[in-house]
Amino acid sequence: MIHRLFPRPFLSLTVFLLWTVITNAAPPGLLLLGALLAIVVPRLTRPFWPDPPRLVRPGQALRFLGVFALDIVTANWRVARQVIGPLHRLSPAFVEVPLDLRDPFVATLLASVVSLTPGTLSIDVDRQRWTLLIHALDAPDPQALVREIKTRYESPLKEIFAC
Incomplete structure (x- = not known):
């Protein structure tokens, strides 16, 4: 279930962290939008990265x-x-x-x-x-x-x- 929601967890985390840094604010609405982007962006970009390299270190x-x-x-x-x-x-x-x-x-x-x-x-x-x-x-x-x-x-x- 978690893997289906977050197919690329590291990318999702990166998107969310970048969103919070860029917005420089922490109201619940902006955090919710950042979380939504963290879920949607990796799913939309998945076809462009069929076999992404694995971060090992x-x-x-x-x-x-x-x-x-x-x-x-x-x-x-x-x-x-x-x-x-x-x-x-x-x-x-x-x-x-x-x-x-x-x-x-x-x-x-x-x-x-x-x-x-x-x-x-x-x-x-x-x-x-x-x-x-x-x-x-x-x-x-x-x-x-x-x-x-x-x-x-x-x-x-x-x-x-x-x-």
Whole structure:
């Protein structure tokens, strides 16, 4: 019964928590609407995720979210300094990151993480060659950027989802 009501309990919990954070209020009506969304959204999106990867290391996922949040703050500061400073010092580049993971959902999640980090933008996940094409605002050493993405983001995601 519970599994039918909450086919993806973690997604339901995430939707509910995000709703409460976004609304920044706790009146019963808003909480009830958040609970309703937490039930409806996973059911409506189920056809789009026929075989979602299983989260096997939730503790590491929390640590990953902390690193990611810190990277967003740090990258915002770095990008602001770069954009305000002399633009001729920037070394924009398209960089291909070879992927070790083979799960389409996790590859898309990695692309989203890269895009949400200021200064980088995911352009394509090539599922034939398993590469992630990104554009970096400043990449004087493209291989260093590849190593950073693989160690800070790809490796933890592989462990979190065991793929």
